Amino acid sequence: MLRLFRNTWTKIVSLTLGLLLWVHVATEKEYSYELNLPITDIILKDNLTLAKKPADSLTVIVSATGKRLLRQKWRHRGIRINASQLSVGAHDLNLGPSNTSLVLATNITLDEVVFPNSMMLTIDRLDQRKVAVVADVNVTADQGYTIKKIDTPLPDSILLTGPHSILVNTESVKTEKISANGLRTEHRTEVPLVPPEGYMLTMNPDSVVVAVEVVPVKTRIFEHVPIVVFNRPADRTIKLTPEFVQIELTGPPSEIDELPDNALVVSVNFNQLENGKKAAVNIDCPPSFKVRHLSTDSVAVQIN
Secondary structure (H helix, E strand, C coil): CCHHHCHHHHHHHHHHHHHHHHHHHHHHHHEEEEEEEEEEEEECCCCCCECCCCCEEEEEEEEHHHHHHHHHHHHHHHHEEEEECCCCEEEEECCCCCCCCEECCCEEEEEEEECCCCEEEEEEEEEEEEEEECCCEEEEEECCCCEEEECCEEEEEEEEEEEHHHHHCEEEEEEEEEEEECCCEEEEEEEECCCCCCCCCCCEEEEEEEEEEEEEEEEEEEEEEEEEEEEECCCCCCCEEEEEEEEEECCCCHHCCCCCHHHHHEEEEEHCCECCCEEEEEEEHHHHCCEEEEECEEEEECCC
């Protein structure tokens, strides 16, 4: 029994060296291996681009020594497809070692494309177009303040690059939604742009600055504003009670003082009479102003 444990460390070292030698010999042998790799590059002619998204990956058979196959970096670099012989249009491209290769995979050979062995490529002319930027803004001011102005995005246009078939129908791009409530001071933010639907589109720049101007409000009272009747019958006499309203309006101080009386239109619609006796009062005013109080929300209608 004691002889079994003699020279234990010598035996362990010998066993380890033997195992390492076996691993070295085994990994120096050539192997074929089937695996799925991402498509990371598709070569096209200059001034051409893909108009639709192709397949993400291919199942292929590769061969190399065991040591090289065990490494991981070459797998992440993926597969390159050479489609430089194709022109504008839709093409069903057969795939094989002649036009499909590994990206930066030294001494590793791509032997066969297993699945899919063909790929539909939709190719278009690469184009550029200057398009307008539209700000998507949903903001409110705090009590006692008002949104005076939403400035034009800066810049107000961008350069869009991508397939001609997509760009030809694209007039503008929107910003991501800008939301803010209870504003008391200017709200300025850099906001990303939302790319149009489509493939292989780039925007330069891909974000813009949008500023919302906020000012304290001033209140002004407009007395004896007449009520007009829309869709009034030509052969009938109509009397409203009351005939005038008082409007309490709030808005930017510098603008509300200069607002003419005729900028406010108070009206009722004859076609919307309730039981032929009452009508709701509507008021139209410039967008930077807000009606704080209206002396009445409806009027009595007398028809003769």
